[in-house]
Amino acid sequence: MANPFTLGVASGEPLPDGVVLWTRLAVNPLSADPARPGGMAPRAVEVSWQLAEDERFTQGLRQGTAQALPAWAHSVHVRVSGLKAGTDYFYRFRTGGGQSPVGRTRTADDPESARPVRFAVASCQRYEHGFYTAYRHLAAERPDVVFHVGDYIYESRQSARVVRPLGPLPGETSRLHEYRQRYARYKTDPDLQAAHAAAPWVPTWDDHEVLDNYRGRGDGSAAFLRRRDAAYQAYYENLPIRVRPQGGNLQMYRRRTYGTVADFMVLDVRQHRDATTMLGAAQEQWLLSRLVTSPVRWRLLVQPLFFARRFVPGPAPNLRGDSWDGHQAQRSRILAANAPGLAVFSGDVHNAWAGELKADFLDPGSAVVGAEFVGTSITSMPPATDGPAVLAANPHLKFFDDHRGYLSCTVSGEELRVAFRAVDFVDNPGAPVRTVAEFVTKGSGLTSENTSSK
Template sequence: MRITGAEGPRPSPAPRRGATTLPPFGRRLFLLGATAATGALAAGAARTASIRDPFTLGVASGDPSPDGMVLWTRLAPDPLAADGLGGMPARVVPVEWEVARDERFTVIEQRGTVDAVPEAAHTLHVETTGLAPGREYFYRFRANGAVSPAGRTRTAPASGALGPALTTCVASCANYPIGYFTAYRRLAEDEPDLVLHLGDYQYEYATPDEAVRPVVGPETTDLAEYRQRYAQYRTDPDLRAAHAVAPWLVVWDDHETDNNWAGADPEDEQPRRAFRARRAAAARAYYENMPLRRTSVPRGPDMQLYRRIEWGGLATFHVLDTRQYRDDQACGDGRRVGCTERLDPGRSLPGAAQERWLADGFRRSRARWDVLGQQVFFARRDLDPGAPERLAMDGWDGYAASRDRVTRSWVDAGVRNAVVLTGDVHTHWANEIKADYEDPASPVVGTELVSSSITSSGDGDASTDHPDLRTNPHLRFRSNRRGYVRARYEPGRLTADFRVVDAVTTPGAPVRTAASFVVPDREPGLHRG
C-alpha cells in the first residue's frame, strides 16, 4: 500500500521570507470560520477549481516534536460517497502546503508539494522538520485552485526546557448519532496548546433508534465503510474546529474497529479470519484519517500506536494502546463478581512488550510530569457498595497484576509526578491511585483524570454524587455530563478543570467547569481548586 506523504514532502525551493501567494487569514476569522469547508478566503480560488472544493474535511496536525509536526488533510469533494473515496477521481493530485509564523501567512517558513493518491483515499501526512522549538505556527493546503482552511499548530519546546505552562484538553467517545459535537467547539474556544484524544473517535454502529442525527451506511466492517464513516464525522464543523486549533495526540480504543475487541478476539462469534480483515480495514482507515507519523503506517491488522512525546523538560506523554495486545477480557467480559481469572499474573492489558517499553520510559524520564495517556479506567472501582466486590472486566480491574506492575514501574523509577489520563466510561472522574487498594493506609502514588464523552450516553444529568464515591474513597469526583478535561501543566503544579456541557441532544450549549483540582509538584493526590 502506498501512503502518500509517508516519505515526507518532495524537495521544494527554500522558503522565501515574507512571500505569500495565498490569501491572509486573521485571528478572528481563524477562530470563527476556519472550520468552513473552504472559507470566504478560498471562495475565489474554489470557483476556478477543476473539481469541487476538495477540503470539506478540514485540516489537522499532530505528534509535535521540537522541530516539526505532522500536517494532515484529505481531499473529498463528495465526502459521503458510498465507495469511501470522497468523490475524487482515480488519479494523482498534487497538493501544495505551507507553514507560516503568523495567521495572515505573511512570513512563510516552509512550503512544498506532495501527491495525494487514490490508493490512500487522497489523504496526506506531511512530516515537517527544521522548524523552531516551542513556537506557534499556522498551516494550510491548496489543490486544484481551492485553498483549505488554516490550522494552528505548534512545536514542542527544546529538549529539557521547562518553557511556559502547557495547556492540554483531553477528549474521548464521540458518537455522532447520539448528539452534537458542541464539546469539541467549546474545546476549540479554550485554545489549548495540545489535544489528547484517547479513543472512540468514531463508532462502528449503524444509526440507532435513539439517534438525534443519522450516520450513513450499515455497521462498518470494510474499508469503504470505515472511510465513509470517518468522512462523515469530519464534515462536522465543531470537530473540524477542534482539529484546527492545536496539534493532537491520538490513540484508538475499541469502537474505531469493533466494540470490546481484544487482540485477535472480536466482540462476537465472527470468524477469526473475517475479524483479521476487519481489523486491517479499520487500521488503514484510522491511519488515513489521523495526523500520525509514518511509524504508524499499518501492516495488515497491526499498527504501531504506542509512542512517547516529550514536551521539553515539563512533561513526557506516554501514549498507550490498551486494545491491540491485551489478553481477552476475563470471565466473559462485563461487570463481574468473584472473578479470580482477573488476578492471574500472566494476564496483561497492554501486553508484556508494551509494559517493558513503558517501564523503560519511566526509568529514562527526567520530566517534571510523566503523563500516561490511555483508554480505560485505571484506579480500582468497586461497583457494588455491598460485598463481594463487583468489577468491570474491560478496564484495569480485569487485569489487576498488570496494573500493579505498571504502577510499581513508575514508583520504582522514582517518577516525580505520575498522571494517568483516561477516557471510555462516558463520565468525568478524578481519582487517586494507591499503591495497594486493599490497605486504607497505603500511600497515594499517582493521579488519574478521566474525561467524560463528547456525546456518548447522551445529555446525562446534573448529579455528582454516586455510590462508587462512597465505596471507593480514592475516587474523589464524578460528573455525568458530557465534556472534556482541560489541564494546565506548570513546573510547580497541575491544574485540572472538568469542563461540561448540559446538553448534546440539541446544539450550542455553553460550557462550564464542574470542578477543578490541583496536584502540587511531588505531592500525588487531589486538592480542590
C-alpha cells in the same frame, strides 16, 4: 473539481522540530460508492501545502507538494521538520479545486524548556448522540496539544438515540469503504474541524475504531484480521499521525515530551492485549523502563481505560473486565514502579471522574502514588451510573460528574492542574461551557479547588 476540503485540516504528533500536517480530499464526503471514497475519482491528485509563522503566510514561509493517492483515500500526511521548538505555526493546502481553511499548530517545547504546558483531553464522540459543542469550546482555548483517548468513531450501527442521523451507510462498519465513510461523516462536523484546526493532536484508539470490546487479533479468524486491517488503515487515513500501518499492525504507543516538564506516554490498550495483559510484554517493558528513567518532572499516561480500581456495588459483575480492573497484575507492576509525578488520563466510561492511585487500592493505609483524571465524553451517552454509591465504595475516588465535556489541563514544574469542562446539553447546538470542578496535584494527593462557573 468541487471543493475537496470538506473534511477540514489537522496537524499532529508535535516534536520540538516538527509536526504532521493532514488533510483528506472528499468532494462528496458521504458517498457510499466503494470505488469512490469521498466521491473522489480513483486517480492521484497533487496537493500543495504552505506553513508559516503568521496567519498571512509572510514570515518563514515553507511550502511543498504532496500526492493524495486513492490507495490512502486521498489523505495527505506531510511530515514537516526543521521547525523552531515551542512555536505556533499556521498551514493550509491548495489543489486545482480550491483552498483549505487555515490551521494553527504548535511544535513541542525544547528539551531544556521549563515552560508550563497547556493540553486538553477528549474522547468518545458518537456522532448520532449529539452536537460537538464541547469541541467548539476546546478550540477556543487553543491548547498547546490535544490528546484523544479513543472512540473517535463508533463502528456500531446507528443507535436508537438519534439527535442527528448518520445518513447513507448507517449500518455497522466492517469493510474499508464503510470505515472511510464513517470517518467522513464524523469529520464533516464544523466543531470537530475547528478543534483540529486549533491545535496539534496526539490520538490513541480504543475499541470502537474497530469493534466493540475487541482485543489483539480477536478470534484470529481471517475475517476479523481483514476487518482490523481495514479499520487500522481508515484510522491512519483520517488522523494526523506519523506512522502508517504495516503488515496489518500500526505502531501506536509512543512518547511525546515537552521540555523538562511533561513526558506524555500514549498507550495502546487494544492491539497488543493478550489473555493476561492489557499492553502485551513489549509495551509494558517500554513503559516501565521510561517510568523509571525519565528525567522529566511529570509522567502522564494517556490511554482510554479506567485505571484505578472501581468497585460498583450491586449485582455482579462488580469489576469491569474490559478495563484495568480486568488486568490487575499488570496495573500493580506499573504502580509498583513508584514513578514520581505519575498521573493517568482516561476516557471510555462517558462520565467524569477523579481519584488517587494507590499502591494497594484495598489498603486504606497504602501510599498515594499518583492521580487519575477520567474525561467524560464529547457526546456519547453514559450508562446509568450511581456516582455517589461508587464514590462511597471506593474511597480513593474523589469526584464524579455526569455531563458531556473535556479536560483542560496545565502542567508546570510545580503542579498539575485539571479543569473538568462541561456542557449542559448536546441535543441542540450552542451550549455554553463551564468548569464543574478543578483539581490540583503536586505529585501525590489531589486537592480540589473551589471553582465558580465560567
